[in-house]
Amino acid sequence: MRIIVCGMGVVGQSFLKLLLTSSSSLYKDYGIKPRVIACVDSKGIAFSPTGLDLEKVLATKEKYGSLESFDGPKLTSDNYIEDLDAEAFLELTPTNLSTAEPGLSHIISALRSKKNVITVNKGPLALSFSSLIELSDYNNVMLRFSGTVGGGTPVLDFAKHCLKGDKITSFTGILNGTTNYILTRMADGLPFNEALKDAKEKGYAEANPSLDIDGDDAAAKLVIMANWIMGYKVTLADVEKVGISNIDPNEFAKASEQGKSVKLIAKCDKSELFVKPLPISKDDPICVNGTLNAVTFRSEHSGEQTIIGKGAGGMETASSILRDLIEIKQNMTNYELN
Ligand code: HSE
Numbered sequence: 001m002r003i004i005v006c007g008m009g010v011v012g013q014s015f016l017k018l019l020l021t022s023s024s025s026l027y028k029d030y031g032i033k034p035r036v037i038a039c040v041d042s043k044g045i046a047f048s049p050t051g052l053d054l055e056k057v058l059a060t061k062e063k064y065g066s067l068e069s070f071d072g073p074k075l076t077s078d079n080y081i082e083d084l085d086a087e088a089f090l091e092l093t094p095t096n097l098s099t100a101e102p103g104l105s106h107i108i109s110a111l112r113s114k115k116n117v118i119t120v121n122k123g124p125l126a127l128s129f130s131s132l133i134e135l136s137d138y139n140n141v142m143l144r145f146s147g148t149v150g151g152g153t154p155v156l157d158f159a160k161h162c163l164k165g166d167k168i169t170s171f172t173g174i175l176n177g178t179t180n181y182i183l184t185r186m187a188d189g190l191p192f193n194e195a196l197k198d199a200k201e202k203g204y205a206e207a208n209p210s211l212d213i214d215g216d217d218a219a220a221k222l223v224i225m226a227n228w229i230m231g232y233k234v235t236l237a238d239v240e241k242v243g244i245s246n247i248d249p250n251e252f253a254k255a256s257e258q259g260k261s262v263k264l265i266a267k268c269d270k271s272e273l274f275v276k277p278l279p280i281s282k283d284d285p286i287c288v289n290g291t292l293n294a295v296t297f298r299s300e301h302s303g304e305q306t307i308i309g310k311g312a313g314g315m316e317t318a319s320s321i322l323r324d325l326i327e328i329k330q331n332m333t334n335y336e337l338n
Contacts, residue, residue, distance in 0.1 A: 001034050001329060004084060004115075006106055007092030008041040008061055010203065011120055011147070014314035015090070015321050016054045022322070032329045037086060038075075044068035047075045081109040088328055090321060091119040094207045097216050097236060100127045111135045111143065116332075118324040120147035120317055126220035126236050129227040142331055144324035149175065149221045150293050152316030153309025154323065159229040159297055166299040168229055170269030173286055173295030175221040177311035178204045178212035179244050179264045183277075184289040187252045187261060192245065204291055204312050214243035215264065215275040222266045222275060225295075230268060242276035255279035261287055 005012055019026075019034055026032045035051035043066035046057050052072070060070050077083035089110035093103050100123035107124050110117045117136065119125070124132060125145055136143035149155045159168060174180050178199050185195035196213065199205050204212075211217045219239040226232040244264055255262050260279040263286075267274055280287050285306040286294040293311030298304050310316050 001032055001088060001325070002084075002086040003034055003036045003088045003090060003325075004038045004040070004081070004086045004110075005036055005090045005092065006040045006081070007090070007094070007121070008039055008057075008067065009092065009094065009207075010314035011317045011321075012039070012041075012090075012092045013058060013061060014318035015092070016058055018315065018318045018322060020054050026322075026326075030326050030329060031333070032326065034325070038080060038084060039067060040080070041067045044070060045075055045080065046070040046072055047080075048072055079109070081106060081115075082113040086115055087332065088325060089115040089117050091117060091121050091124075092321075093121055095122045095211065095217070095220070097123050097126060097211060097220055100124045104128060107132060107143070108135065111139050111141060114139050114141055116142045116144070116328045118144045118147075118321050118328070120145070120321065122148045122217065122220040122224065125227075126223045129224065129235070130233055142328050144327060145224065146324050147317040147320035148224050150295075150307075150309060150320075151177070151311045151313055152319040153293060153307060153311065154320070155293070155295055155307055155309075156225065156228060157323070158305075158307050159225070159295075163297070163299055163302065163305075166301045168297050168299045170267070171225065171229070171295055171297045172265060172267045174263055174288060174293055175266045175275075175295070175311065176212055176215075176218040176264055177291035177293060177313075178206070178209070179215075179218070180288070180293070180311070181291045182213070183244060183247075183262055183264065186247070186249065187256070191249070192247075203314075213245050215241045216243075218264055218266050218275045222268060222273065226268045226273060232268075234273060238273055240272075240274040240276070242274075244277050247277055251277075251279070259283070263287065 039046045103121040104124040182195040288294045294308040296306040
């Protein structure tokens with residue numbers, strides 16, 4: 001399986017490390033022999049038509065901070081996404097919720113050239129969900145995005161595949177690990193700015209942390225979930241959104257006296273689509289701390305189920321890419337068999 005990896009930040013590098021440690025089980029358990037033929041960052045491309053030496057790619061990135069000086073065959077094409085032959089294109093560039101670029105153009109080029117796409121970039125899906133799904137269907141390839149919500153926790157897969165025959169009517173959750181970490185620290189008495197600095201140092205926050213604290217990251221995830229799980233056709237503009245930077249520190253003590261915690265809550269039901277800080281009962285299963293994410297789904301027949309797990313982290317998110325890759329491989333095999 002030939003793979004192009006576009007975006008070599010924490011998630012891209014973690015994915016390469018994961019491939020290095022899991023190649024034998026991927027082959028034994030799923031029949032997948034991954035061959036990464038190109039890795040791309042903002043300054044350069046590492047390319048090998050026969051499959052890159054992933055240790056060399058990682059070492060170059062670590063030593064020089066970019067792939068500009070990678071020693072290998074040179075690409076002659078200036079449109080590598082369309083011109084290279086590959087079964088899967090991984091779009092792992094940072095999220096941009098204003099224009100969705102460059103991720104949106106990358107995904108469109110890959111789908112048009114009939115490559116299956118896996119992305120953890122929320123921008124393109126938050127702004128152009130329906131048209132990207134249509135484009136993937138039209139080109140008969142898969143667009144998968146498990147890691148856009150919940151990091152490595154299979155929030156989307158749970159809702160989409162584990163409740164078949166039932167109908168999810170609403171869901172409520174904590175969708176952003178950084179703000180949950182900050183709110184947890186603030187409840188312990190740390191001022192907002194110090195809690196934010198700590199979250200940045202620990203590598204939880206987005207490249208642009210205002211995406212986390214203003215609620216945009218959670219809103220983007222809410223849009224992806226509402227479209228994919230509930231079949232809505234909504235974008236970021238449809239979400240009522242309040243961030244966490246203006247919470248009065250006294251709110252934490254007040255909530256605690258009532259057995260509650262202040263959390264950045266995302267909610268989707270027939271009449272509401274919002275992200276805002278709210279006090280919730282400490283007994284509510286979604287009342288999790290630290291960088292954890294949690295979502296309670298309510299369905300017509302099976303009641304409420306809550307899924308909880310780490311919502312951020314390079315290796316966790318890389319594991320979601322591997323899940324998507326396995327699904328793509330299984331789909332390709334079924335297609336060949338039919
Ligand atoms: N910054 C995001 C979060 C990363 O804190 O949840 C995962 O999407």
